[in-house]
Amino acid sequence: MSPEANFHAESGFGPESSPSSRGRVWFDALTGGAGVISSGPRSVCVADVALGSETARFIAVVPDAQNRFPRARAGEVGLDEGWALARHVRATMAADSTDGKAARRPIIAIVDVSSQAYGRREELLGIHLACAAAADAYASARLAGHPVIALLVGKAMSGAFLAHGYQANRIIALDSAEVMVHAMGKQAAARVTRSSVEKMEKLGEQIAPMAYDIRSYDKLGLLHKLIVGVEADAPRGIDVDRVRAELVSAIADARAGAPDLACRLTSPAARKTRAASIEVRRRLAEQWRSPEQSQSPEQSDVRL
Amino acid sequence: MNADAASRAGYRRFLERRSFIEMSARERVRAVLDPGTFREMLGPFDRIKSPWLPLQGIVAQADDGVVLARGTLQAKPALIAAIEGAYQGGSMGEVSGAKIAGALELALDDCARGRLILPVLLFETGGVRLQEANLGLAAIAEIHAAIIALRRYVPVVGVIAGMVGCFGGMSLAAALCTHLIVTPQARLGMNGPEVIEQEAGIDELDATDRALIWSLIGGEQRHATGFADDLLDDDADAIAAAVRKAFSTAPASAPARSMQVERYVELLRNIDPNLPPDGESLRRLWKRGSPP
Numbered sequence: 001m002s003p004e005a006n007f008h009a010e011s012g013f014g015p016e017s018s019p020s021s022r023g024r025v026w027f028d029a030l031t032g033g034a035g036v037i038s039s040g041p042r043s044v045c046v047a048d049v050a051l052g053s054e055t056a057r058f059i060a061v062v063p064d065a066q067n068r069f070p071r072a073r074a075g076e077v078g079l080d081e082g083w084a085l086a087r088h089v090r091a092t093m094a095a096d097s098t099d100g101k102a103a104r105r106p107i108i109a110i111v112d113v114s115s116q117a118y119g120r121r122e123e124l125l126g127i128h129l130a131c132a133a134a135a136d137a138y139a140s141a142r143l144a145g146h147p148v149i150a151l152l153v154g155k156a157m158s159g160a161f162l163a164h165g166y167q168a169n170r171i172i173a174l175d176s177a178e179v180m181v182h183a184m185g186k187q188a189a190a191r192v193t194r195s196s197v198e199k200m201e202k203l204g205e206q207i208a209p210m211a212y213d214i215r216s217y218d219k220l221g222l223l224h225k226l227i228v229g230v231e232a233d234a235p236r237g238i239d240v241d242r243v244r245a246e247l248v249s250a251i252a253d254a255r256a257g258a259p260d261l262a263c264r265l266t267s268p269a270a271r272k273t274r275a276a277s278i279e280v281r282r283r284l285a286e287q288w289r290s291p292e293q294s295q296s297p298e299q300s301d302v303r304l
Numbered sequence: 305m306n307a308d309a310a311s312r313a314g315y316r317r318f319l320e321r322r323s324f325i326e327m328s329a330r331e332r333v334r335a336v337l338d339p340g341t342f343r344e345m346l347g348p349f350d351r352i353k354s355p356w357l358p359l360q361g362i363v364a365q366a367d368d369g370v371v372l373a374r375g376t377l378q379a380k381p382a383l384i385a386a387i388e389g390a391y392q393g394g395s396m397g398e399v400s401g402a403k404i405a406g407a408l409e410l411a412l413d414d415c416a417r418g419r420l421i422l423p424v425l426l427f428e429t430g431g432v433r434l435q436e437a438n439l440g441l442a443a444i445a446e447i448h449a450a451i452i453a454l455r456r457y458v459p460v461v462g463v464i465a466g467m468v469g470c471f472g473g474m475s476l477a478a479a480l481c482t483h484l485i486v487t488p489q490a491r492l493g494m495n496g497p498e499v500i501e502q503e504a505g506i507d508e509l510d511a512t513d514r515a516l517i518w519s520l521i522g523g524e525q526r527h528a529t530g531f532a533d534d535l536l537d538d539d540a541d542a543i544a545a546a547v548r549k550a551f552s553t554a555p556a557s558a559p560a561r562s563m564q565v566e567r568y569v570e571l572l573r574n575i576d577p578n579l580p581p582d583g584e585s586l587r588r589l590w591k592r593g594s595p596p
Contacts, residue, residue, distance in 0.1 A: 069577045071504060079572055086565045118495050118503040121580045124520045125572065126531055128494040129562060132448075132479035136562040139452040158432070158441065159494055162473050166445035167452075183432040183441045183473075191502050193434055207359055209398070209439040222442055261449050264442065274439065276355050280402040281409070283352065287345040288410050290374070 021075055022154035022178065022232065023112030027060040029240045030110070040084040043067055043075070051106065052248040057092045059085065060110035061164055071119035077160040078117035082130025085164055089137035093144055101145030106251045109138070111165040112154030115185055131163035138167035147254035149247055152214065153232060156181045169254035170224040170263070172246055176232035179214040186212060208273055221270025224250055224263070322540040324465050325489055329371040329388035332426050332465070335540040336384060336547055341375035346403055354397045356436045365391050368399040372407050378548055382422040383411050389428030389468035396429060396474060397436040401443020408450035415457035422551050423454060425462045425481065430496065431472015444473035451480045455560060459483055461550045463543060464490040464523070464532075471496050479531075482560050483550040485543065486532040490523035519583030528587045531561070 024045070031047040035055075040046075043064040048057050063075040072078025077085075089107060096104045116122075116131060142148045150156075150165035152173035161181065165171065173179050182189070190197045204211030208219045218226045227246050230239045257263060264270060265278055324332060334342050346352055346367070353364035369391035373384050385404045387394045396404075404425070411421040432440035451460050462481035464470045466489030470478045475494045478484055486492065495503075497511035510516065519525060527535035533550070536542050571590060575581065581589060 071508070083565060083569050083572065086562075087569060090565055115503075116494060118500045118508075120500065120509045120520065121577060123493045123495065123500070123509075124580070124583060124586060125575065126479075126529075126568075128475035128492065129479040129531060129568070131494065132476040132562040133565060133568070135445075135448050135476055136452055136480060136560070137565070139449050140563075143453060143456075159473055159476070162441070162445055162448065162476055166441075167449060181438055181441075183434060183437040188499065188503055189434060189437075192499060203360070207356060207435075209356065210435070210437050217438060220438060220442065222438075260453070261446055264446070274398070274442075276352070276398050277402040277406075277439070277443065280346065280352055280399055281406040283350060284345055284372070284403070284406045284410060288374070290343055 021062050021112055023060040023075065023110055024062040025233070026110050026112075026151070026153045026235065026243075027058060027062065029235045030108075030244065031058050037088070040087060041067070041080040043072065043078075043081055044084040044088065046088045048105075051108070051244060052251070054105065056106040056108055056247075056251075057088070058108045058110060059088055059164075061085070061113050061160075069117065069119070069121065071122060072117040075113060076115050076117040077113055077131060077134070077163045079122055079125055079127055079130045081117075082127065082132075082134045082163050085134035086130075086137040089134070089141050093137075093141050093146065096146070097144075102255065104144065104146045106147040106149060106247075106254075107138070107141055108247060109148065109150045109165045109168060111150050111152045111156045111161065113157060113160035113164055114155045115157045116159035116163070131159050134163040135167050138165075142167060142169050143259050145259065147251040149250045149254065151243070151247065152179050152181070154178055154180075157185060158183050169257070169259065169261075170250040171222060172225040172227060172250050173214050173217070173223055174230050174232045174243075175214060175226050175228040176230075177213065178232065180212040181214065181217045182212045219269055220273050221267040222264045224253065321537070323538050324540040324543050325467060325487070325538045327540065328390070329369075329386035329426065329428070332540075333371050333373045333375075333384045333386045336377075336424060336426070336544045337373065337375035337382065338377060338379065343374045345372045345374065345407070347371075352399055354399050354436065356398065356439070360435050362392075362435065368397060368403065369394065370400040370403045372403055377422050377424075377551065380420070380422055380551075382424060383407055384424045384426065386426035387428045387474075392433055394427075394429035394468050395433030396431065396440045396444055397433040398439040398443060400433075401440055401447060405443055405446035405450050408447065408454055412450060412454045412457070415454060420458055422458060423460050424547055425460065425477070427462060427464045427470040427474060427478055428466075428468045429470055429472070429474045430468065431474050441473060444477065447474075447477050448480060451477060455480070455482055459551055461485070461547055463547065464492055465538065465543070466490045466523070469493070469521075480560065480562050482558075483534075484532045485534040485536060485546050485550070486523035486526055487536055487538050487543075488523045489538060490526070491517070491521045492523070492526050492531065493521035525583050525587070529590045
């Protein structure tokens with residue numbers, strides 16, 4: 001066996017067979033291979049292409065069997081991926097910074113991320129900071145007026161989703177069995193809680209936030225739109241057009257709303273399932289000022 | 305003073321020192337705020353508990369493991385949120401997460417109106433509470449959003465004292481802080497050692513090798529390699545003083561660590577993953593404050 005073949009055997013993938021991913025499929029389908037920015041790691045795909053009447057930046061994290069970090073070869077968000085996401089998002093902000101807020105480019109995060117990279121090198125070199133940098137960049141872009149839309153086409157797992165997608169103004173998702181959101185992969189969660197995958201699935205049926213599937217997630221009120229009836233594995237032209245239209249509509253909705261995440265608490269589903277999140281904020285607002293302060297709210301005007 | 309007297313004085317200071325690590329979350333908040341200014345919000349008597357734990361046969365604590373208080377720091381209005389590591393591993397559920405996010409959002413509203421509130425986060429958390437999975441994760445995203453928005457107006461100061469440490473999605477929250485204070489007993493990492501061993505195998509990381517774990521993610525290592533700003537002994541008064549100092553010295557315009565993209569891209573470019581540094585050699589490579 002040649003050293004190279006051995007290298008690939010160890011990593012679990014053949015030389016040219018980076019496992020095809022939903023993220024890659026949808027990135028290619030939505031960008032048509034145009035406008036690709038080829039800088040940074042190959043695991044982070046970026047393209048500026050037309051969407052509706054403007055240009056949008058599309059970003060996806062995809063598997064790369066030759067990733068220099070072995071623990072980030074299957075589409076995980078690793079050290080290079082986190083920092084590359086931050087860099088590509090901040091480049092968009094810098095390029096549009098002189099434009100009025102209304103003209104700032106939409107940023108579309110195509111989400112299919114199985115997890116953050118689990119490894120010794122990753123911890124030592126600060127994967128928590130790499131993922132924070134990506135979240136920081138997306139949130140900063142949102143606050144600067146860029147409509148940021150997360151399009152869930154596959155897995156949206158845990159820290160990887162926090163880094164790539166969860167800071168979006170609007171989250172939309174394909175209604176497909178392989179589209180999942182969770183704090184920990186099913187097998188890992190079963191091992192950590194000394195339970196079984198079957199028990200985890202059973203629990204998910206009874207307790208909405210414990211479920212993995214996107215229809216259960218939709219009940220939490222965090223999704224702007226669940227797109228039904230789309231062929232998610234091999235999208236046809238009609239599916240791509242449909243998703244583009246939903247992206248355009250989500251961008252318009254984001255521009256019409258506040259640049260914060262408040263919409264995740266106002267949907268009818270959120271009012272029901274996230275009732276405690278709403279109640280906490282309501283009671284907290286009541287208690288925020290002390291009784292004395294409430295009588296003269298301006299007296300606490302202080303500077304550093 | 306001769307060496308003997310100096311060592312006796314050091315020993316006396318050690319004995320008089322109040323341990324911050326041994327304090328509950330509520331005691332920690334009192335220890336940091338100006339004396340007599342502690343005013344708790346959504347305390348145990350408000351009885352806002354996790355709606356999800358009882359469904360899984362787990363007793364829900366009346367404050368869901370987060371203490372929120374208003375008070376002052378050097379007479380300036382402050383907000384402190386502290387996570388109780390002794391309850392459910394300091395995990396973030398819907399209510400505990402909403403308490404932190406909601407308080408930071410109110411501080412943001414005030415700051416945006418010109419009423420500055422000094423925000424302090426006392427971390428002691430394993431990350432998402434798996435029993436509330438997606439609602440914990442969503443709340444953590446909202447905490448991140450609030451820190452990033454708030455940081456534009458005022459420094460956000462974080463403290464990781466130990467012994468739980470700061471993991472999972474909350475390690476990102478610590479990384480987003482303008483100023484991060486750790487003790488030698490703190491650990492800061494995204495993935496807990498046990499999870500890495502389970503997911504990647506014992507060859508990747510032996511979770512029982514304590515010396516190795518501390519050499520990767522311990523407080524001293526994090527400080528020496530620039531991931532934390534202050535390294536302090538386990539001393540409540542010293543920590544309270546460092547929090548005050550952070551607000552008086554942190555320039556509001558300096559980019560937070562998580563914004564220093566070019567610097568870290570460059571630092572990582574010079575790392576060969578096939579010959580990865582160990583904790584000791586990374587201290588030489590990424591020495592505090594050194595330019596890339």
